[in-house]
Amino acid sequence: MISVKEAKDLISQHITALNPISIDLAKASGHVLAAEVYAKYDIPAFSQSSMDGYAIKFADHEQELTLIGEMAAGTATTITIQNGQTSRIFTGAPLPEGADTVVMQEKITRKDEKITLQDSNLKLGLNVRDKGSEIKAGALAMEKGNLLSPAAIGFLAGIGINKVSVYPMPKISIIVTGKELQQPGKTLEFGQVYESNSYSLSAALKYEGIEQIVVYEADDDLEILKKVLETAIESSDVVLLTGGVSVGDYDFVIEAATHCGIKQIFHKVKQKPGKPLFFGTKDQKLIFGLPGNPSSVLSCYYNYVLPSVKTLSHKSNSVIEVQAALTHPYSKAAGLTHFLKGKYENGLVTPLSAQESYRLSSFAQANCLICLDEIQEQFKKSNILTVMILPD
Ligand SMILES: Nc1nc2c(c(=O)[nH]1)N[C@H]1C(S)=C(S)[C@@H](COP(=O)(O)OP(=O)(O)OC[C@H]3O[C@@H](n4cnc5c(N)ncnc54)[C@H](O)[C@@H]3O)O[C@H]1N2
Numbered sequence: 001m002i003s004v005k006e007a008k009d010l011i012s013q014h015i016t017a018l019n020p021i022s023i024d025l026a027k028a029s030g031h032v033l034a035a036e037v038y039a040k041y042d043i044p045a046f047s048q049s050s051m052d053g054y055a056i057k058f059a060d061h062e063q064e065l066t067l068i069g070e071m072a073a074g075t076a077t078t079i080t081i082q083n084g085q086t087s088r089i090f091t092g093a094p095l096p097e098g099a100d101t102v103v104m105q106e107k108i109t110r111k112d113e114k115i116t117l118q119d120s121n122l123k124l125g126l127n128v129r130d131k132g133s134e135i136k137a138g139a140l141a142m143e144k145g146n147l148l149s150p151a152a153i154g155f156l157a158g159i160g161i162n163k164v165s166v167y168p169m170p171k172i173s174i175i176v177t178g179k180e181l182q183q184p185g186k187t188l189e190f191g192q193v194y195e196s197n198s199y200s201l202s203a204a205l206k207y208e209g210i211e212q213i214v215v216y217e218a219d220d221d222l223e224i225l226k227k228v229l230e231t232a233i234e235s236s237d238v239v240l241l242t243g244g245v246s247v248g249d250y251d252f253v254i255e256a257a258t259h260c261g262i263k264q265i266f267h268k269v270k271q272k273p274g275k276p277l278f279f280g281t282k283d284q285k286l287i288f289g290l291p292g293n294p295s296s297v298l299s300c301y302y303n304y305v306l307p308s309v310k311t312l313s314h315k316s317n318s319v320i321e322v323q324a325a326l327t328h329p330y331s332k333a334a335g336l337t338h339f340l341k342g343k344y345e346n347g348l349v350t351p352l353s354a355q356e357s358y359r360l361s362s363f364a365q366a367n368c369l370i371c372l373d374e375i376q377e378q379f380k381k382s383n384i385l386t387v388m389i390l391p392d
């Protein structure tokens with residue numbers, strides 16, 4: 001059996017980011033840019049008023065001006081002002097030819113078509129957004145590797161970009177195995193358990209912005225599992241199996257994986273929960289055999305699957321590790337790294353009750369996983385431990 005660190009290192013040695021694709025900007029939120037974006041145009045594309053008011057020649061500001069027309073936002077035509085003239089102008093409208101300054105409408109007096117200015121702070125260019133002041137045509141608008149946040153998407157749209165090259169989100173198949181599984185909402189017959197693993201995994205993946213998720217159910221039957229696994233590998237970048245990865249007579253994941261040409265990278269990790277974890281690859285595709293217990297599934301997801309999925313999309317891991325002081329003593333046997341469901345607050349961490357891997361009630365309350373060293377047995381109050389903060 002390998003250690004948690006060895007398992008993580010082996011996984012990262014087998015992952016590279018997916019090939020970039022070109023997508024509509026409107027669908028690019030949450031993706032990482034795979035190529036620099038350059039501005040095609042000067043933005044603003046014309047000198048623009050930032051206020052509702054009057055466009056003037058600054059040199060005329062001390063004299064009475066004659067109103068000769070209007071420039072509204074979106075106007076397709078322009079006008080020209082001569083010395084001693086002004087034009088009505090509105091926020092976002094192009095400056096008329098000849099104007100260089102805008103006076104707010106609150107700072108003038110108007111009598112019919114005659115305008116006098118009362119703005120003691122007026123200066124040349126006031127209330128004008130210069131052409132190209134946001135960005136100049138040909139300038140670098142965004143570096144590659146940038147995460148497309150809502151603001152980044154808005155900025156690119158605002159400079160006229162409608163397609164971007166990004167690292168795609170992986171396509172993911174989830175295969176839940178087990179003939180005991182029943183869908184939530186249906187009546188449980190004797191021996192059945194509600195199927196929850198596809199729910200927790202899909203929810204966690206959707207939370208990361210991954211939308212292409214297909215869920216398959218496979219009975220505890222080798223032939224069925226082989227077929228489902230083959231289909232899943234063909235249509236996805238990552239396959240997550242749950243259950244059937246241990247040593248029972250109906251645990252067929254390892255055999256099905258071999259049949260499908262999956263190269264086993266490791267099986268079994270010195271950890272609790274999630275000891276029978278399997279990881280393999282086929283070409284560039286990643287196959288995780290997650291132990292069936294619901295809590296093992298999620299613990300392995302945050303430790304191994306999530307960082308992998310992030311790397312595929314060229315993103316950094318969203319599970320952050322911090323150091324925290326234990327609020328209660330805790331003991332365990334030596335030999336396995338333990339991941340305890342915990343509550344972290346202000347540098348202190350408390351293990352929750354109900355740590356067994358068949359239970360999710362504590363996970364549902366937890367905001368972190370507490371990492372307990374493989375060898376150490378006794379953990380005293382105030383011991384400083386590594387804590388994985390789970391995404392909100
Ligand atoms: N003799 C041994 N037995 C077991 C060992 C071992 O080392 N020697 N390891 C135990 C550990 S640890 C784990 S974890 C489990 C993992 O077993 P499998 O991956 O083969 O999982 P299953 O047996 O199929 O299921 C385990 C458990 O989880 C429930 N389950 C499965 N799928 C779902 C689902 N989609 N939703 C909800 N619950 C699910 C299933 O009913 C079982 O109760 O093996 C131990 N045994």
Ligand code: MOO
Binds near residue numbers: 271276291296358
């Ligand atoms: O490792 Mo298992 O996941 O303890 O129940």
